[in-house]
Amino acid sequence: MAGRPKIFDEQEAIQKATEVFRNKGYDTASADELLNAMGIGKGSFYLAFKGGKQELYVRSIKQFAESFNRKITEAVEKSEDQIEFIRQFFLTLANAEDCDIDRGCYLGNALVQLSEKDEDIKKITAELLKGLQNIFAKAIKKAQEKKQLNTHKDPEILAWHLTNLWNGIHVTRRMESSPEILRAMIEMNLTLLK
Template identity: 75%
Template sequence: MAGRPKIFNEQEAVEKATEVFRDKGYDTASAEELLCAMGIGKGSFYLAFKGGKQELYVRSITQFADHFHQKFSDSISASEDKIQFIKQFFLNLADASDCDKERGCYLGNALVQLSEKDHKIKKITAELLKKLQSLFAETIRNAQKNRQITSTEDPEVIGWYLSNLWNGIHVTRRMESSPEILRSIIEMNLKIIN
């Protein structure tokens, strides 16, 4: 017996659950809040997400990471000055007053909070960092080739450096919210791509 057919869009339901996870965090998001946001009942939920809340969270992180990477990749590709785009991407992190304004924060939080507790989440976040690193490295390699930057450092290492900066800024923002201080830290780190 195949069971009852799904009567909801899983992707949309996961997006709605993601908002709850972003606002509340994984540990404090209740099943009731998630079901209410998703607009589905308990039976439909467990039919679609047999692993319960944990499976939903893993799906949320996966879907969010894929969307984040695609949007970032498309934006870099469309940018006329890719190095300036990367710099502005980081500088925007300093000006975002909270996670609601900076969507990548959800991934940063998952990376910091849960990646050591859950192997699947660790794998997803590691893959995201590798994709970011590759994108940064490719952009740096092209900029060096076109003499847009003076740095002669290995593009692969600079790619990891920038991925580490993205990751580190999310951790630092938990302790320091001053845009001026965050901007200074970011600007100092970005000197590597001048």
């Protein structure tokens, strides 16, 4: 016997759970809040997520990371000036009041809060950072080839610098919320892209 068929869309349910995790955090999101948001009962939940809340959270981060990387890759590739796109991507972080998919702060927060506590989360966030680094490196190399950048620094190292900046902004935002300070810090770091 194969068991009861699923009567809900797992990806949609995970996306709804992601909203709860983003707003409440992993530790404070209750099972009832997650089930209500997902629109499923306990039985269906445990059939789909045998590892419970922890498995749901890991799958939430993974789904969010895949979507984030896909959106950033598409946006960079469609941009006429990829370096300017990257600059604007970072500068919007200074003014971000909420956590949305375009800025990726859900992932940044997961990296800061839980990556050292759980190997699956650590692996997913490491893959995200490597994915971001690859996106940045490809754009930098292309811009160097087209003589759109004066710097001859290694695109891989520049891309890791940007990835570190992205990661660092999410840490710094926990202590400093001033858009002016964040913007000045970001602009200083982006002087490497000239």
